[in-house]
Amino acid sequence: MSADFETGPGTVAGVDSSVFRDSEDRISPFWLERLRAYLAAGRADDVAAVMEPLHLADIGDVIEALNSDERLALVRLLGERFDYSALTEVDDSIRAEIMEALPNAEIARGVASLDSDDAVFILEDLEQHDRDEVLAKLPTFERLSLKRSLDFPEDSAGRRMQTDFIAIPPFWTVGQTIDYLRSEADLPEDFYQIYVVDASYQVLGTIALDKFLRSPRVTRIEALMNTNFVTVHATEDQEEAARDFERYDLVEVGVVDESGRLVGVLTIDDIVDVIQEEAEEDIRFLAGIGDEDISNSTISTVRSRAPWLAVNLVTAVAVSYVIGLFGATIDQMVALAVLMPIVASMGGNAGAQTMTVTVRALAMRELQGSRLRRLITREMIVGFANGIIFAILIGVVTWLRFDSVSLGIVIALAMIINMIVAGTAGILIPLALDKFKADPAIASAVFVTTITDIVGFFAFLGIAGLWFGLF
């Protein structure tokens, strides 16, 4: 990285506080200390001077690094010099906290200067009455356009889209278009393609900007445009749109309403965030965490995690009832209690492996036709193979530890059974949940571990009971 994001002079105790990021790519503590001092002293111009060279994302990081009072002081001291787009770069909970504290009139002023997609991103999290109040303070055109975006479902392409775009008729030439772009002051901030539309805004084609720059002025737009283009529907989920971006290596895509009219565009920078979010979501759900981020308060964190733990408590108690069935067996041979968690734990791990592969393959839509059958077969064989390997290992270890060949054989048999069950459950449970339109990432883990726990304990204690005649 170039070192372009440094700012003015100034040193604290011999350390250069003008350097924004340290060698670890973290915000320099000295830089931050200086900002804090300016904020505490209310020195608005100095705050503005150190913030001015920062990129939006860096401003977002600074806001996250400050405490609640400092954040508000920053926004208030900067006043009109504060760019509200920076709020799209911070965690939801921090944004909510800042918006809560600001008067609606101030929010309206800040939002009015934003691109439509950023404005929607900020408005959608406001309470209904605050949102209405802010919207009422905006100019008519902005208000209507933002309202239309807000009417689309949450997480839809219509919510995420930018409503400024460049649309031209097919009978223009390259020269006419360039002249238009040069004379028109009110263009979107960044754009990567131009849309060719008919009188009713139906998309006829798209032209990437590089194609424009390569073509002579006299070329007719009709002749230049790409007619094999992709569009997304405004009501489509942003996740679907993201898949199109990934699949077709898009940088920008047109968004159309139910009658096929072009109403906005999605750009790759928004989609990168969506891709990131979707992967995060699967990671969180697989680990039993809800929609939380690291800025969440303690109370909301407890609230987000307790339900998953409650489900786990119910299944753990259910599993303990299965063990309870063998109380008399354990009573006669306490080594069984010592060994039983091994079988359950290995099954749980093997099940989690298969389940994770399956959940991600489903999320990426990679399970088509023959691949699905092959995956099921493979996972069952893998379960069997790993079952044999680890059955032999644990069998020998147990034999040596307890000086009992029988106990070694019993645990080995239970291990093979549980590993095969783990592989089978790890693939079939996510598939079944997907079939019933449930998100496999959310519910698979609890089902799979419950099954491998129950089968692990049942198989081991059951086989032991039969083998040693303990029933």
Add this chain to the structure above:
Amino acid sequence: MSADFETGPGTVAGVDSSVFRDSEDRISPFWLERLRAYLAAGRADDVAAVMEPLHLADIGDVIEALNSDERLALVRLLGERFDYSALTEVDDSIRAEIMEALPNAEIARGVASLDSDDAVFILEDLEQHDRDEVLAKLPTFERLSLKRSLDFPEDSAGRRMQTDFIAIPPFWTVGQTIDYLRSEADLPEDFYQIYVVDASYQVLGTIALDKFLRSPRVTRIEALMNTNFVTVHATEDQEEAARDFERYDLVEVGVVDESGRLVGVLTIDDIVDVIQEEAEEDIRFLAGIGDEDISNSTISTVRSRAPWLAVNLVTAVAVSYVIGLFGATIDQMVALAVLMPIVASMGGNAGAQTMTVTVRALAMRELQGSRLRRLITREMIVGFANGIIFAILIGVVTWLRFDSVSLGIVIALAMIINMIVAGTAGILIPLALDKFKADPAIASAVFVTTITDIVGFFAFLGIAGLWFGLF
């Protein structure tokens, strides 16, 4: 999505086999059947005709949906009509299988027509001697340029970069540049910005294409260029580069060598794949799976998973020794064996929750200064709060089940201890691994569950032993 990816006429048993994707966004079985029939019959022109309208990514999906023999038949029948870029869209193991089967001369012919980044992507997985043979068959200029990319470390920006880009001197005008672009035939396929360089190819500035189209022909490049630009070093990890793309909403970035010379560019479509891969990697590592995908063979899958299971076996046996310490205690009160997995399981789940949040926050570089301290405090409080909640629940359930207030109190105390330990371990272990430059995603899970298992069993059995005087 628009329906632009359909192809010519033709029906199978009354179902339209010309439709490429069905309503579920999967490749239509009828379309695939028709392709299979053409492949089996060796009808090269028909194969070419049905494949022709497909986008690269769709061709990749088709290759993945076919079996090994069909894949080779497809590549062979299409011959020069097969676009090797499609191989960048398939799983590693499938690409390796196809490359293995093709003669090196044929690979050289296919690779010669590719963009440099795609060519490197395909060449880097070949065995050293195959790679040298293919390179030897390429024209000198291509060979040298590919060799240079291949000399950069794996997963570096230099490996991923495209070596074709547009660089112009600062004293040109917009008009001169447009004329150059119109006259120059050999331009990169897609580009989003133009680089302004001095005579030794040091980057002076960048210009996004839309800025070009808005500016009058007489504007000097110097006056138009953005000098607050980001570049990445060729040796930098692609993950670092991806973070710059995300942070600064980039679409394209220049790659410079150790002397600051511009040697290539990275574009967002490559980076989207990197972002996806990195998130996938964390998901896989957290679940104890190595670098595998769903096309891996059964044997390589067993090989990738067995080490993780082996580590788990060792820790599970260690845990069972901890239980073994309490053999006499369990012998006197078999209910302890029935209940003990509950405490361990709850701790394991709570630990996984905290650990996952921490691992992802580390991966996203979100833990700076005051946030880190706040997160540690929060997780310990959350552990304590959830500990109290679930201690009360399980305490009451146990009391009613075994009609023993004492047993309820014992399990409740053990639960509180294990939940606090789970929260603490869940955050400190990933942080410690990160401190020692290990990837927290790989090793955290096994440490955390081992600790929560040991503490869970030890606390429950220990407190029970003391309480009931069973030692």
